[in-house]
Amino acid sequence: PRPRRRPGKLHADKAYDHRRCRRACQRRGIQPRIARRGVEDSQRLGCHRWVVERTFAWLSRMRRLTTRYERRVDIHYAFTLLGCSLVCLNKLQGRF
CATH class of the missing domain: 1.10.287 (Helix Hairpins)
Structure with missing residues (x-):
C-alpha cells in the first residue's frame, strides 16, 4: 500500500469551531480553515465543501x-x- 500522507489544510464549517479542533489540527501540522461562529460567512468554505457533498450524493x-x-x-x-x-x-x- 501507498504511504499515508497528511493533508496540508482542513476545510470545515462552523460546527467545528472549537479550540480543541483547531489545536488538534495544529498538533498534526494541518492548517485549519474553519469558519468562525458569528464572524465568518460559511459561503467562503462552500466551494470546497460542495465538491465533497456532491460526490457523496452521487455515491448515495x-x-x-x-x-x-x-x-x-x-x-x-x-x-x-x-x-x-x-x-x-x-x-x-x-x-x-
Whole structure:
C-alpha cells in the first residue's frame, strides 16, 4: 500500500469551531480553515465543501453503498471503488 500522507489544510464549517479542533489540527501540522461562529460567512468554505457533498450524493444513489450490507471491509471497499468508477464513467460518457 501507498504511504499515508497528511493533508496540508482542513476545510470545515462552523460546527467545528472549537479550540480543541483547531489545536488538534495544529498538533498534526494541518492548517485549519474553519469558519468562525458569528464572524465568518460559511459561503467562503462552500466551494470546497460542495465538491465533497456532491460526490457523496452521487455515491448515495447506489443503494448498496448507502446501506452497508457487507460485514467485510474488503468487499465494501471493492463496491466503493466500483461505485466511484461508475460515477466517473457516467461523467465521461460522450466526451470521447
